[in-house]
Amino acid sequence: MALLEMSGIFKSFGPVEVLRGVDLALEAGEVLALVGDNGAGKSTAIKHVAGVYRADAGEIRLEGKKVEFDSPRHARTLGIETVYQDLALADALSVGANIFLGREPTRKFLGIPVVDNAKIRSETEALLKRLSSRIPPKAATVAGLSGGQRQAVAIARALYWKAKVVVLDEPTAALAVMEREHVIELSRRLAAEGVGVIYIGHNLIEILEVADRVAVMYRGQVVHVVKAEETNQQELIKYMTGFTEAEAKAA
Amino acid sequence: MASAPATTPSGPAVADEAQASSLRHRLPVEIYVLGFTVLVWVGLGVFSRYFLTAGNISNMMRQVSIDAIVAFGELFPIILAGIDLSVGSVAALTGILFAMMLAAHLPVLLALPLTVALGLLIGLINGLAIDRLGIPAFIVTLAGLQGFRGLTYLVSGGMTVAGMPSSLDLVARTSIAGIPTMFVLMAVIGLVSHFILRYTRLGRYCYAIGSNAESARRVGINVTQVTLVCYCIAALFAAFAGMLLVSRLTMGNPNAGVGAELQAIAAAVVGGASLFGGRGTILGCFIGSVLFTTIGNGANLLGVSSFWQMVIEGLLIALVVYVDNIQKKRQAGVR
Ligand SMILES: Nc1ncnc2c1ncn2[C@@H]1O[C@H](COP(=O)(O)OP(=O)(O)OP(=O)(O)O)[C@@H](O)[C@H]1O
Ligand SMILES: [Mg+2]
Numbered sequence: 001m002a003l004l005e006m007s008g009i010f011k012s013f014g015p016v017e018v019l020r021g022v023d024l025a026l027e028a029g030e031v032l033a034l035v036g037d038n039g040a041g042k043s044t045a046i047k048h049v050a051g052v053y054r055a056d057a058g059e060i061r062l063e064g065k066k067v068e069f070d071s072p073r074h075a076r077t078l079g080i081e082t083v084y085q086d087l088a089l090a091d092a093l094s095v096g097a098n099i100f101l102g103r104e105p106t107r108k109f110l111g112i113p114v115v116d117n118a119k120i121r122s123e124t125e126a127l128l129k130r131l132s133s134r135i136p137p138k139a140a141t142v143a144g145l146s147g148g149q150r151q152a153v154a155i156a157r158a159l160y161w162k163a164k165v166v167v168l169d170e171p172t173a174a175l176a177v178m179e180r181e182h183v184i185e186l187s188r189r190l191a192a193e194g195v196g197v198i199y200i201g202h203n204l205i206e207i208l209e210v211a212d213r214v215a216v217m218y219r220g221q222v223v224h225v226v227k228a229e230e231t232n233q234q235e236l237i238k239y240m241t242g243f244t245e246a247e248a249k250a251a
Numbered sequence: 252m253a254s255a256p257a258t259t260p261s262g263p264a265v266a267d268e269a270q271a272s273s274l275r276h277r278l279p280v281e282i283y284v285l286g287f288t289v290l291v292w293v294g295l296g297v298f299s300r301y302f303l304t305a306g307n308i309s310n311m312m313r314q315v316s317i318d319a320i321v322a323f324g325e326l327f328p329i330i331l332a333g334i335d336l337s338v339g340s341v342a343a344l345t346g347i348l349f350a351m352m353l354a355a356h357l358p359v360l361l362a363l364p365l366t367v368a369l370g371l372l373i374g375l376i377n378g379l380a381i382d383r384l385g386i387p388a389f390i391v392t393l394a395g396l397q398g399f400r401g402l403t404y405l406v407s408g409g410m411t412v413a414g415m416p417s418s419l420d421l422v423a424r425t426s427i428a429g430i431p432t433m434f435v436l437m438a439v440i441g442l443v444s445h446f447i448l449r450y451t452r453l454g455r456y457c458y459a460i461g462s463n464a465e466s467a468r469r470v471g472i473n474v475t476q477v478t479l480v481c482y483c484i485a486a487l488f489a490a491f492a493g494m495l496l497v498s499r500l501t502m503g504n505p506n507a508g509v510g511a512e513l514q515a516i517a518a519a520v521v522g523g524a525s526l527f528g529g530r531g532t533i534l535g536c537f538i539g540s541v542l543f544t545t546i547g548n549g550a551n552l553l554g555v556s557s558f559w560q561m562v563i564e565g566l567l568i569a570l571v572v573y574v575d576n577i578q579k580k581r582q583a584g585v586r
Contacts, residue, residue, distance in 0.1 A: 073471030084469075092462035092529030093455070101459055102470035104452050114450040 001064045003028040003196040004080075004165050009048055009058035018044050020220035021058070026165065031187055031197040033207045033228070036217030037240050042200050045217065046167045049198075050082035051075030062164070073102075079164035083154040083171060091143040095135055096124035098142055099157045127160050131186065148179025155186045159193065166190055167198045172206060184210045204233045216240055280523045280575045281535040288542045295549040302552055309431050311548050313423065313499065316437035317492045318514060319540040322522075323444045324488025325515035326536050327481035330448070332461045332528025333381065333388035335482060337373075337395030338489040339511030343403045343504075345370050346493030350412040350503025353419065363494070370490025373399070374483030382478040396512065403505045412503030423499040433495060440488065445533040457481060461528030517564065518543055521571045542567075 002025035011019040022045050026032050034042050047053045049060060051069030060067055062078060069075040072082070089098045097104075100120050106113040128135055133156065135149050142153060151171050158166045168187065172180040187210055190197050201207050207214060208228050216224040216239040224239040295302040321338050328335045345366050352362035373395070380391045425432045448454035456477045459467040468474050489508075496507050520526065521542060522535025543564060550560040 071471075072469045076471060082469075084466075090459040090462040090466060090529070092458040097455060097459075101455075101467070102472050104455065106452070109450070112451070115452055115455055 002026060002061070003063060004049060005061040006045070006048065007059055007061075009045065009060070010056045011044060011048070011053060012056055018220055019048075019055075022217075022220070022222055024215055024222050024225075026196040026198060028164070028196050029191050029194045030212040031191045031199050031210055033211035033214045034198055034200045034217060035202070035204070035207055035214060035236060035240060040217040040240075041220045042217055043169055046082065046169060046198060046200065049075065049080055049165065050167060051080070076161075079162070080167070081158035081161065081163040081165070082167040082169070083151065083158065084169055089142050089150055089153060092141055095128075095139055095142055095145075095153055096120040098153055099124055099127070099160055101157075103161070123160070127156055131156055131159070131189065133186075134182070146179065147175050148182050151175070151179075151183050152186055155183070155190065159190060159195070163195055165196045165198070167200075169200045170202070171199070172201065172203070180206060204236055207236075208233070218242055279532075279535070280571060281532065281538050283574065284521055284523075284535075284542060284571065285538050288538065288545060291542070291545050291549065295545070295552065299549070299552045302549065307548070307552075309426070311544055312431050312434040314548070315540050315544040316431070316433040317495050317499070318511070318518065318544055319437050319537050320440055320488050320495070321492045321508075321511050322515040322518040322536040322540050323441055323533055324485040325512070326444070326448075326519050326524060326531050326533065327457065327484045328388060329516070329519050329524050329526060330457045330461045330528060330531050331478060331481050332464070332526075333478070333481070334392060334516065334526070335377065335395075335485040336389065336392040336512045337377065337399055338485055338492075338515060339508035339513075340396050340399035340403065341370065341373055341486050341489040342493035342496065342508035342511060343506070344373075344399045344406075344493070345490035346497045346507050347403050347407045347412060347503040347505055349494050350415065350497045351406065353416055353497075354412050354414040354503075359416065359419065366490055366494055367487065370487045370493075371483050373490075374486030375479060377486065378479035378482035381482065382475045400509075407503065407505045409505055411505070413501075415497070415501045419498050420501050421498075422495065423501075433499070436491075436495070440491065441533050441537060444484075448533060453477065453480065458529050461530070514543060517568050520568060523575070525575075 004026040006022055006024045009019050009022040010017070018041050022041070024032075024034075024045070034046070036042050044053065048055055049069075051072040051074050054068070060069075062080075067078060069078070075082075090101060093101065096117075097120065100123075105116040105119045107116045107119075108114075131152070133149075133152050135145065135152055135156075139145065142150060145153070155166070155168075155171075171183050171187075175183065184206065187197055187199055191212070199207070199210055201210075208231075211228045213225060213227050214231060214236060215222050216236060218240060219242075226235075292302075301307055321342065325335055325338055348369065349362055349366045352365065353359065377388075377391055377395060380386050381388045422432050422436070427435050448457065456467065456472050459470075459472060460474055460477055464474060489511075492511070493507065497503050500507075516526075518539030519531055519536050520539070522532065522537070522539035524531025524535060546563060546567075547560060549555075550557070550563070
């Protein structure tokens with residue numbers, strides 16, 4: 001039984017049919033890369049499991065049970081964390097405050113619930129140590145962190161909250177080479193802890209390094225799924241540009 | 252392109268750099284403003300014999316109380332990356348209605364909750380228009396600035412309202428342990444606000460929304476609820492200020508609080524708040540209010556025209572924002 005399964009997802013924005021029956025299955029403990037040309041529908045597809053969009057048709061199953069997310073919050077409470085490239089963190093807050101944002105532990109002070117900062121601090125330090133991350137846990141705010149460190153904070157958040165599924169939409173798009181390696185490392189780490197990771201990216205070298213399996217999208221459909229070790233860049237590019245299984249058989 | 256060494260990951264060096272920048276961050280602009288305020292005090296103490304007398308100091312404490320309460324309220328929308336331009340007019344409208352109720356011999360204990368309720372209602376209207384209708388806060392509250400002032404003139408006929416009960420000026424005249432009662436009230440309101448911002452989830456969500464509303468929404472924060480609460484606090488504190496002004500002048504004045512919104516915004520900004528949201532403290536607001544009150548008071552004592560006073564205040568705001576910007580850039584690693 002797959003951890004997360006999308007089947008026959010259709011989605012149109014007005015007259016534009018963006019998803020035309022997406023089928024995709026994610027196993028626990030694997031990194032499944034999702035590749036495809038610009039506009040293929042990758043982001044739109046994963047926004048359905050993030051609770052941002054509702055499908056026009058089709059269904060999503062989480063651990064075999066059919067689910068319908070009515071909000072991002074709902075998806076999150078069911079264990080699906082999405083890390084967006086651009087809006088992952090609140091700059092004004094510390095690393096710990098970001099990791100706990102929206103789910104702060106509280107303690108009573110004169111009968112009033114107040115945020116338990118001591119707990120946040122100690123949990124954050126332990127978590128960052130466990131991730132052997134280079135994020136300074138005591139940084140006053142995340143504003144001064146680099147792009148890779150920010151991604152790491154977002155991933156740490158997912159790990160802490162025991163996400164079952166973590167979706168990373170182009171996590172390395174704006175990063176320097178060294179930082180990419182760190183994010184790839186963290187993604188593998190998540191998978192090693194039993195999390196199912198969906199990893200969207202454009203850099204095929206990186207994709208083949210990080211992924212267990214690769215799914216290729218073309219014009220709103222998943223047209224090819226293959227184990228990373230059984231494919232190569234040339235093959236992926238063929239499928240990304242519209243090569244079909246039928247053609248493959250004919251050849 | 253300016254290079255940013257802080258973004259190259261190189262083990263411990265990165266951590267050190269970030270720690271150092273967080274240290275720099277801990278010396279916020281409020282400290283400089285406080286230092287400057289003390290300098291102004293010393294200067295005024297030297298140039299005017301009257302400045303440091305007990306009478307003038309308690310006079311200033313009363314003045315700063317009202318200004319600071321308005322500024323505390325204003326801080327909440329500012330942290331959200333919003334703004335409330337209507338607080339001066341709200342203070343006038345609530346004040347004049349409070350005075351009219353008292354003049355009609357309504358007991359204070361009835362007039363007070365009614366005025367508070369009116370303040371909350373106005374905040375709710377502002378907040379709903381901003382969040383539910385999606386109209387920019389600047390526009391909504393600009394309409395309020397004009398509209399509530401107009402209502403104030405309408406209900407009062409543009410005249411002051413006299414005939415306050417003699418008990419009313421108790422708040423304005425009395426002291427608790429030598430500290431003006433008004434100042435004590437302001438301190439209590441300030442402490443409660445500080446507590447909310449610093450220690451509660453609500454406060455944390457204000458900063459989160461101010462720095463990134465969309466990501467706050469995505470982690471499940473109820474942005475609408477927080478927005479409503481913030482605009483209600485701004486209007487409520489304006490109503491408090493309105494009533495305190497009535498108590499201080501022992502009459503309702505339809506011209507009360509003209510320009511108070513700008514003064515409050517300036518105090519918050521000078522105290523380290525950012526109009527782009529996500530930043531600002533109650534302590535900073537208080538320091539900013541003290542500075543502006545001091546300048547106003549000092550200018551009067553030294554016979555400096557109120558026009559020059561406005562020019563000085565304007566320059567000061569520009570200077571503080573400039574210094575703050577440099578600091579922020581340095582902190583972000585941009586040289
Ligand atoms: N809210 C929307 N309204 C209308 N069209 C949309 C909307 N969101 C996406 N689209 C369209 O759907 C198509 C797929 O977009 P999507 O962002 O899912 O692509 P993508 O595969 O993530 O591409 P990229 O690699 O560029 O991120 C694009 O043509 C886009 O213009
Ligand atoms: Mg995309």
